Amino acid sequence: xxxxxxxxxxxxxxxxxxxxxxxxxxxxxxxxxxxxxxxxxxxxxxxxxxxxxxxxxxxxxxxxxxxxxxxxxxxxxxxxxxxxxxxxxxxxxxxxxxxxxxxxxxxxxxxxxxxxxxxxxxxxxxxxxxxxxxxxxxxxxxxxxxxxxxxxxxxxxxxxxxxxxxxxxxxxxxxxxxxxxxxxxxxxxxxxxxxxxxxxxxxxxxxxxxxxxxxxxxxxxxxxxxxxxxxxxxxxxxxxxxxxxxxxxxxxxxxxxxxxxxxxxxxxxxxxxxxxxxxxxxxxxxxxxxxxxxxxxxxxxxxxxxxxxxxxxxxxxxxxxxxxxxxxxxxxxxxxxxxxxxxxxxxxxxxxxxxxxxxxxxxxxxxxxxxxxxxxxxxxxxxxxxxxxxxxxxxxxxxxxxxxxxxxxxxxxxxxxxxxxxxxxxxxxxxxxxxxxxxxxxxxxxxxxxxxxxxxxxxxxxxxxxxxxxxxxxxxxxxxxxxxxxxxxx
Amino acid sequence: xxxxxxxxxxxxxxxxxxxxxxxxxxxxxxxxxxxxxxxxxxxxxxxxxxxxxxxxxxxxxxxxxxxxxxxxxxxxxxxxxxxxxxxxxxxxxxxxxxxxxxxxxxxxxxxxxxxxxxxxxxxxxxxxxxxxxxxxxxxxxxxxxxxxxxxxxxxxxxxxxxxxxxxxxxxxxxxxxxxxxxxxxxxxxxxxxxxxxxxxxxxxxxxxxxxxxxxxxxxxxxxxxxxxxxxxxxx
Numbered sequence: 001x002x003x004x005x006x007x008x009x010x011x012x013x014x015x016x017x018x019x020x021x022x023x024x025x026x027x028x029x030x031x032x033x034x035x036x037x038x039x040x041x042x043x044x045x046x047x048x049x050x051x052x053x054x055x056x057x058x059x060x061x062x063x064x065x066x067x068x069x070x071x072x073x074x075x076x077x078x079x080x081x082x083x084x085x086x087x088x089x090x091x092x093x094x095x096x097x098x099x100x101x102x103x104x105x106x107x108x109x110x111x112x113x114x115x116x117x118x119x120x121x122x123x124x125x126x127x128x129x130x131x132x133x134x135x136x137x138x139x140x141x142x143x144x145x146x147x148x149x150x151x152x153x154x155x156x157x158x159x160x161x162x163x164x165x166x167x168x169x170x171x172x173x174x175x176x177x178x179x180x181x182x183x184x185x186x187x188x189x190x191x192x193x194x195x196x197x198x199x200x201x202x203x204x205x206x207x208x209x210x211x212x213x214x215x216x217x218x219x220x221x222x223x224x225x226x227x228x229x230x231x232x233x234x235x236x237x238x239x240x241x242x243x244x245x246x247x248x249x250x251x252x253x254x255x256x257x258x259x260x261x262x263x264x265x266x267x268x269x270x271x272x273x274x275x276x277x278x279x280x281x282x283x284x285x286x287x288x289x290x291x292x293x294x295x296x297x298x299x300x301x302x303x304x305x306x307x308x309x310x311x312x313x314x315x316x317x318x319x320x321x322x323x324x325x326x327x328x329x330x331x332x333x334x335x336x337x338x339x340x341x342x343x344x345x346x347x348x349x350x351x352x353x354x355x356x357x358x359x360x361x362x363x364x365x366x367x368x369x370x371x372x373x374x375x376x377x378x379x380x381x382x383x384x385x386x387x388x389x390x391x392x393x394x395x396x397x398x399x400x401x402x403x404x405x406x407x408x409x410x411x412x413x414x415x416x417x418x419x420x421x422x423x424x425x426x427x428x429x430x431x432x433x434x435x436x437x438x439x440x441x442x443x444x445x446x447x448x449x450x451x452x453x454x455x456x457x458x459x460x461x462x463x464x465x466x467x468x469x470x471x472x473x474x475x476x477x478x479x480x481x482x483x484x485x486x487x488x489x490x
Numbered sequence: 491x492x493x494x495x496x497x498x499x500x501x502x503x504x505x506x507x508x509x510x511x512x513x514x515x516x517x518x519x520x521x522x523x524x525x526x527x528x529x530x531x532x533x534x535x536x537x538x539x540x541x542x543x544x545x546x547x548x549x550x551x552x553x554x555x556x557x558x559x560x561x562x563x564x565x566x567x568x569x570x571x572x573x574x575x576x577x578x579x580x581x582x583x584x585x586x587x588x589x590x591x592x593x594x595x596x597x598x599x600x601x602x603x604x605x606x607x608x609x610x611x612x613x614x615x616x617x618x619x620x621x622x623x624x625x626x627x628x629x630x631x632x633x634x635x636x637x638x639x640x641x642x643x644x645x646x647x648x649x650x651x652x653x654x655x656x657x658x659x660x661x662x663x664x665x666x667x668x669x670x671x672x673x674x675x676x677x678x679x680x681x682x683x684x685x686x687x688x689x690x691x692x693x694x695x696x697x698x699x700x701x702x703x704x705x706x707x708x709x710x711x712x713x714x715x716x717x718x719x720x721x722x723x724x725x
Contacts, residue, residue, distance in 0.1 A: 243579055243617040259589040261577070270577040270619070333573040336538040338562045338590050338639070405577065406621070480542045487572065 005106050017397030033314070040119055044126035048134065061131065061144075061202060066195030068148075071120075072155060073176045079116050079159040080169045081276070094230070104226050108219065112158060120152045143205035150211035157218040161225065244270070260347030267326060271405040274326065277318050281355070284314025285362055288377070292369045301446065305453065306430060307438035308380035309388070310364050315355035316384055316392060317429065323348050324475070325403045328486040335483060341472050345393060349468075352389045356381055372446070376437075379453040383433050386457030390467050391432070395425030397474045400485035432456075491516040491643065491675045492537070496546030499532055499699075507532045507699040509546075514677070514692075516642075519669035521690030521707075523715065528678040528696040531569065534647050537677075550643060556609055563591070567645035568632040576621030580613045580631045583620060584638060591612040591639025598638060605634050608660045625652045633661065637668075644679045645670065650685045665689045683719070687712045695696065 051060035093103050128145040132138060162168040182188045201207045246269075248262045268274040291297045291307035298304070310317075320325075323345075327334055334344065360381045367374050436456050441449030460467065475482075494512040500503055507529040514520050522530045535541045537548055539555045547554055550561040567573070575583055582600075588598035602614070612627050613634075622627060629652050636644055649665075650658050666689055668674040680686045686693055687707055695703035695718065703718065705711050 243619060245579070245582075259586055263578075267577060267584070330572055330575045332538075332569065333539055333575065335540060336562070336565075336567055336573075336591075337587065340559070476496060478542075483540050 002106075009110070036119070037122055040122035041126050044123040045130060047123075047127050047216040048130045061136070062195070062199055063199035064127070066191040066203060068198050069191055069194040070176070070180070072151065073172065075116070075120065075152070075178075076156050076159060076170050077169070079155065080163060080172065081279075082116070100227065100230055104223055107158075107226065108222055111160070112153060114156065118158060121149065124148050129168070139205045140202055143208040144202045147201055147208045147211045150208070150215045154211065154215045154218050157215070157222050160222055161218075192230055210440055254347075254350065257343050257347040257350060260344055261350060264326075264347060264351050267405070273403060273405050273407060274319070277322075278315065279357075281314030281316075281318045284310055284317075285359060287311055287314075288363070288366055288369075289371075292366070292373055301441055301449070302438040304376055304432045305380065305449070306378035306434050308373070309383060309433040310380075311366070311377055312356050312381040313384045313388060314359060316352045316389060319355070320348070320389065320392035322353050322399060322401075323393060323427070324482060325396075325399055325401055325486075327403070328402035329405055331483060331486045335479065341475055342468060345468065345471060345475065346489060349389055349393065352392070353385050356384045356389075366390065375450050377455075379437070379450045379457075380433060382454040382457035383436070383458070386460030387432070388429055388457075390460055390471065391425070391429055393471050394474065395429075397471065397478055398425060400478070400482050402486045402488065491517075491551055491578070492677075493549045494546070495549075497533075497536065497543055498542045498545045499529075499536060499541065499550060503697055505544075507536070509533070509699075509701055512694070512701065514675060516675055517669060517673040518675055518692055519665060519690045520675070520677045521686035522677065522696060523681070523683060523686055523693060524679075524696035525681075525719070529699040530696055531647055532699075533696070534567070534569060534645050534677070534679065537645060538569070555592070561643075564642040566591075566636045566639065566641040566643070567647075568629075568636040568649070569645070571628060571632075573635070574620050574628055574632050577619055579617070580623075581615075582622060583631060583635055585692040587635050587638045591641075593639050601638060602634060605637075605664075607656065608634070608664065610654075610657065626654060626657070629653060630657060630713070637664075637694040641674065643675045643677070647679050648677060648681070650680055650682050662689050683712060683715045687715065 008202055047064070048060045051063050055063060065273075082305045091457075097226070101401045124145060128141050137159075179190045183191060248265060251262050251265070254261055268278060286453070287310040291304060297307070360377070363377050366377055433453060437449040437453045440452040492512075492514040494509050496511075497507065497509045499507040506527075523532065524530050532541070536543055537550070537555065539559075543556060547556065549555070550565060553561045555561050575586065578586065584598050584602055585595060588595065593601075605613075609630055613623075613631055618622075620631060623631065629649070633646060633649055636646065646665075649661060653661065662685065665676055665678065669676050669691070678686065678690060691707055693703075693705045693707055693711060693715070694701055695705075695715070703715075705714065
């Protein structure tokens, strides 16, 4: 029985869409996995030495224990965001003569092989090995390591229980932010009591049974949950959402693009995938924090120009690059309805402009880093609106990968719209702002760089109509190919 | 209204459709029948400029469909679920189509209210997204969506499939009325010979991409079609 399941699994793996892509993508994916895996191992291995160096008075294991609460919370949040219980897969197995319990054990067992479980393993395994090499007591370290792995799996199963509930997710994020804030401002340190507990666990190896029993308990709950819902209208059923209607008539002021804009807003609001993209693009706002705080980057203004473009361009880059794909599920309707292509594209452009504007308002706190940095953000925003938006739309014309709107993207299978052409088109988006800034900066001065970068955006807006008709032509020419590609079964 | 001339479509040199000449006059209810792979959907897709003809052309009200987009304002269609926007409620979908076709909310409400018994109280005001409706109910919404905005040409691919008997009967009445009272040219394809002979004035049989029969519907048509398809299966 097991080998049959395994052969199914193997077929699912090798025939998955991301394996059907070109060799270049496979290599990139492989490198990506290698990179993240390598980073995790590297971090895990170095963590001990870093901690000993920065805080020589505290035992590194104590510090780690203190911060494990954040590891657990972040772990859960990331899983909630990315990982789904593959419960739908049991549908074809329901009528097959296999005992239900075996199917469920298989299903739950399968989730242990998830990418998310390995990340923690890859961090804590090298850390534990370093501890052993450094002469920490073997029994304690091994039991501590096992406890963490049990907890890791327990989080895996908690996630499946709360996965269907969005409020849990947002409360979780809120809790992390509040706890982090309290910790940072020294008001209340949640890490102390939790750290105390973990330290106690480390000192008493026998307590490994606590996380173990927690894991077993959660496994049982999950098992019963699926066992009870092992019917078409139970856990397997697609959740039917309650309709949330909002009055969007105020958007009618956008004139002829209004119908599309209203539709796009609903599309983002009501589908899992675009929602994910919007949340991701929110994180782009913090990109500046990485660059503006590092003295090394301050001396490299070209890199800063690039970062400044990123701050306001998150939505533009992540949503915009998949432009026709967002409508792939009903592209035939759009192509046969009474729709001028121009209006369709314009509405997408407006959406990006609004997003850049909102990001720009949210980036005002960057004034903290001074006018120079902020003027770069302003120039970056103008560049995004006037030029980058068009480059992105142009790139979209070459993108013919259908998207399943209401399915969350999974880690490392998120190759929708990820192909060599996409990479090629991403290059000018990244390099252009750097060049536009850097060349006048080198020849004249900082202000000239800012002005040229901003001016390029203004030029784009001035020639908007001309550029739109060019882009429209490209979309028109690719129409049949796009329809055919979107019609293909995913 | 619709003229087809020397039209063919080939994929990798395999011809899937080859129609030398086919004229559909204004106000005709036109039925297309044929087995799977006969080329019905291919023909409709060509008519809507969703695929490119290998040779020949289709003119819709004297507009070359693969060169100009001006046929779009008076042509509407429902081919499959990819004509529905899954994350909208049926009402929102109707209003969206209405907006594209220059209809006010009230116009759309007026039109849609005429189909209340067609909907059988399963579409409107249900607070459900289209993607969560059953196949049959999705189809009902799609068909009514295709009637919005006074189109002169309506194209429906397999409209009777997945519908319950009551709705099938109501749909037949709707199609007849559209052609007779409103002079709409209506193109329907179906696997159900009884339904097409019921609603269509003219029936064309496609076989492996070619027109093999072109009949004006009469009492004898159903028998003739049945004989044709039965004979075919014996070969």
